[in-house]
Amino acid sequence: MTDTPKLPSVVPSLANLRDIGGPESRFGGSVRTGAVFRSTDLASLTEAGEQTLAELAITTIYDLRTASERETAPDRIPAGIRELGLDVLADKEYRAIPAQMQEMIANPRAATELLGTGQALEYFQGSYRDFVTLPSAVSSYRQLFLDLAQPTSAPALIHCTTGKDRTGWAAAALLLFLGASEDAVFEDYLLTNTILLPMFAPLFERFAAQGGDPSLLEGVLGVRREYLEASLAELESVHGSIDAYFTDGLKIDEQTQTRLRDNLIG
DSSP states (O other), X not given: OOOOOOOOSOOGGGTTOEEOOOOBOTTSSBBOTTSEEEESOSTTOOHHHHHHHHHTTOOEEEEOSOHHHHHHSOOOOOTTOEEEEOOTTTTOOOOHHHHTHHHHHHOHHHHHHHHTTTXXXXXXXXXXXXXXXXXXXXXXXHHHHXXXXXXXXXXXXXXXXXXXXXXXXHHHHHHHHTTOOHHHHHHHHHHHHHHTGGGGHHHHXXXXXXXXXXXXXXXXXXXXXXXXXXXXXXXXHHTSSHHHIIIIISOOOHHHHHHHHHHHBO
């Protein structure tokens, strides 16, 4: 493992920040620390956040948000860091939950009507299946992993808006490819609920004060094991294995796969 600075416990302008390295690899050794990080977007990056990026020696940032998200809230990128925009959901036809999120937060009755019928679980499971097969997702994750196969791309930071779904699949797929166990993958994935959800405490309190059940929002603002399980089931159904996903789904050749593992396993 590399010697990387210890992450601050809370970096408000880099919420949900963590190093995905550390798990043991079935190929021997472990996933390198100090090489690939994940977080929320950098639209509100402060001087403290910039200092954190400098301490982590970030050289590349991968932004998995849509073009409209990037236009509305562009990242604040410190000089000298390369950014690559990869629109995972460019081909996705948006459904009700994202469009009505603000209304649900402000109106507990609306949240109950929409989320209380299981539509949140259905929506997110559908999105996580899309991460595996949606053409724009395939193209974006292919480019992400091709780029990470270049030694000069790391240390790198991967993010979307809240750093939990599109980023969650990027981290999960990469960790599985690098030989981490499913238990380690789920451990990293579910950390979002520990790290990110407490930052929404004021929102949950206002929602409860208006008569709403905060647990309804947790499945939207946090993650659930069932979401990632949907991606893994789709991968198994379509490709059969993580190796076949990289080879046949993402069309990444064997030499590039070897370089990616060499870069990120130590």
